[in-house]
Amino acid sequence: MNRQSSLSLQPLIGGIIAALLVVISFNAFIVINPGQAGVLSILGKAQDGVLLEGIHFKPPVISTVDVYDLTVQKFEVPAESSTKDLQNLSASFAINFRLDPVKVVDIRRTQGTLQNIVSKIVAPQTQESFKIAAARRTVEQAITQRSELKQDFDMALDSRLEKYGIIVLDTSVIDLNFSPEFSRAVEEKQIAEQRAQRAVYIAQEAEQEAQADINRAKGRAEAQRLLAETLKAQGGQLVLQKEAIEAWKQGGAQMPKVLVMSGDNKSSVPFLFNLGDIQTQ
Structure with missing residues (x-):
């Protein structure tokens, strides 16, 4: 059994x-x-x-x-620093990187998981690299020389992460912020520049108007000179005749029925009257 x-x-x-x-x-x-x-x-x-x-x-x-x-990893990492003129500057970076396959064993021994790599290496080294780049410039230079700021940041980050077996492929600045005090100072400066530009425009406009007045005055003086020469050359009779006709026109009178000239029409002023006015009398 x-x-x-x-x-x-x-x-x-x-x-x-x-x-x-x-x-x-x-x-x-x-x-x-x-x-x-x-x-x-x-x-x-x-x-x-x-x-x-x-x-x-x-x-x-x-x-x-x-x-x-080993494929490309992307993480957004915040960073803060002080500029050369002691202004607060904050930024957010998008870091694209991958692990060096030759150094994966060392990464396993020293860092462990990918999350540890980001939190213990990538984030702190991003912070330090941003401090290096920002400390070389004033806050205004950080604005006007943004590409140079990023270039210095990339160089510092590459050299720091390479020894950990992390290859940086690309970085980009997502956001760059300044202290509220500096933002107000920039706004006040822009307002002052706009006012200064307005003052220059008004001054130029006044100068142009003054030059126009001078030109008009010169034109009137030249007209008076020519008038004086005409009076001197022709005894003034032609000019007086012209002025009499202009004065009559400006008075709003109607076209006269009769225009009487003296026998010597070169030297007499025209006598204007309206037959209708005589007939009404």
Whole structure:
């Protein structure tokens, strides 16, 4: 009876062992996909040599593999600093980076997860790099030399993150803010400049008007000179005749029925009257 029981259990035990072997065999290999890198740890100790894309053997049960994403990572990191003239300056940077596959094992040993990399390395080094770039300029230069500010920031950040196995691909300034006091000072300066420009415009306008008055005065003087020369040359009779006619026109009179001239029409002033006025009398 016991022999029969043991014989019936043998297939069951054999199946269990076979299933365990299958599970262990599947657990003895790991596939690293493109854009990934793995770090093999045996009994909790990271092994040298990064696991790149492909299939890799790992000792079952006693080993684990930490997989890191080598594709481009993007994080927004805030930063604050003081400028050369001791003005507060704050910014927000978008950092695009990826991990150096050659240094993934060192990253695993020193930093651990990607979240630790961002919080313990990327964020602090972004802050320090921004302080370096901002301290070289006044707050006004930070505005007018924004591209140079970013260039200094990029150089400082690249050199600081490279030694940690972090390759910076690109950075961009999302926001750049100043202290409320400086913002008010900028606004007041712009208002003062606008007022100064308005004052210059008014002064130029007044100068042009004065020059126009001078030109008109010169024109009147020239007209009077020509009038005097005409009076002198022709005895003044033609000018007097012209002025008599102009005065008559400006008085609003109607066209006369009769125009009487003396015999010498070159030297006499015309006598104007309206026959209708005589007839009414």
